[in-house]
Amino acid sequence: MTTGQPLGDHGRMEARFLGIAELAETPSVAVVVDVMRAFTVAAWAFGRGAEKIVLAESPDDVLALKAGNPGWVALKDGPPAPGFDAVNSPGLLRSLDLRGRTVVQKTTAGTVGALAVKEASLVLCAGFVVAGATARLLRQQGCDAVTFVVTGEEGRAEEDLACAQYIARRADGSAGDATAFLRRAAGSRAAAELTEGVRLGSHPDDVALCLELDRFPFAMVAAVEEASMVLRPRAVPAPAPVPVPVPGDETSP
Ligand SMILES: O=C(O)[C@H](CS(=O)(=O)O)OP(=O)(O)O
Numbered sequence: 001m002t003t004g005q006p007l008g009d010h011g012r013m014e015a016r017f018l019g020i021a022e023l024a025e026t027p028s029v030a031v032v033v034d035v036m037r038a039f040t041v042a043a044w045a046f047g048r049g050a051e052k053i054v055l056a057e058s059p060d061d062v063l064a065l066k067a068g069n070p071g072w073v074a075l076k077d078g079p080p081a082p083g084f085d086a087v088n089s090p091g092l093l094r095s096l097d098l099r100g101r102t103v104v105q106k107t108t109a110g111t112v113g114a115l116a117v118k119e120a121s122l123v124l125c126a127g128f129v130v131a132g133a134t135a136r137l138l139r140q141q142g143c144d145a146v147t148f149v150v151t152g153e154e155g156r157a158e159e160d161l162a163c164a165q166y167i168a169r170r171a172d173g174s175a176g177d178a179t180a181f182l183r184r185a186a187g188s189r190a191a192a193e194l195t196e197g198v199r200l201g202s203h204p205d206d207v208a209l210c211l212e213l214d215r216f217p218f219a220m221v222a223a224v225e226e227a228s229m230v231l232r233p234r235a236v237p238a239p240a241p242v243p244v245p246v247p248g249d250e251t252s253p
C-alpha cells in the first residue's frame with residue numbers, strides 16, 4: 001500500500017506509509033512499526049534493563065550470535081524453542097530481569113522491517129508504548145519527510161497502520177487524542193489472534209500491554225554497529241508545560 005500524503009493541519013511533515021515489500025528505495029528517515037508484538041517486546045526489554053537489542057536475520061543467526069556471546073538472551077516469535085531463552089511476548093518478558101543484558105531478537109515482521117531500512121540515516125522502531133517519545137524525537141530532529149514501515153500483513157496490519165498514523169499526527173503537531181487509533185488496533189486481526197490463542201508464545205495480557213499508550217519515556221533507535229543492526233533506547237523527555245499567566249498574580253509570567 002502506498003499512501004504518500006501530507007499530514008495534519010500544519011503541513012510540516014510529509015508521511016508515507018509503506019509495507020516492507022513496497023520499499024523501493026532507502027528512505028532518509030524511517031519509523032518501523034510493529035505493535036503486536038516485536039517493538040512492544042523490545043520496549044519492555046529496555047524497561048526491564050536490557051542494554052541493547054541485536055536485530056537478527058534468522059533464528060539460526062540468533063543462535064550463532066548467542067553461541068559467540070555467552071550471556072546474550074536469544075528471543076524469537078512462536079512457541080518456546082530449544083536454544084532460545086525468551087519468546088516474543090510482553091506479558092512473558094515483563095517478569096524477566098534483563099539488567100545489562102544484550103537481547104538478540106528475530107520475529108516474522110518487526111525485525112525484518114527494521115533490517116529492510118538499515119541504510120537509512122535515522123531508523124526508529126515503534127509501537128504505541130513509545131509513540132509519544134517517537135513523535136517527540138521526530139520533531140526534535142526536524143524531520144520533514146518520514147517513511148513509516150507498516151510491518152504486518154504486507155503493509156495492511158491495522159494495528160501497525162493505526163499506530164503509524166497516530167505517531168505521524170503527533171509528530172506533525174496535530175491533536176494527540178489516541179482513542180480512535182487504539183480502538184482500530186484493538187479490533188485488528190493480530191489482536192484477535194492473540195486473544196484466541198492462535199499466536200503461540202503468548203500471554204493473556206499481551207494485547208492490553210501492546211495498547212498501553214506512552215508506557216515508556218524513550219524512543220528506540222536502530223543503527224548498524226559492527227555489521228549488526230542494533231536497537232537502543234533514547235530518552236526523549238516531554239517538554240515542561242508552559243506556565244499559564246494568572247491575572248493579578250505578579251509572580252506569574
Ligand atoms: O510474535 C508476533 O506476534 C508476530 C508473529 S506472526 O507475524 O503473527 O507470525 O511477529 P511480529 O514480528 O512481532 O509481528
Ligand SMILES: [Mg+2]
Nearest residue numbers: 034036037152
Ligand atoms: Mg506484528
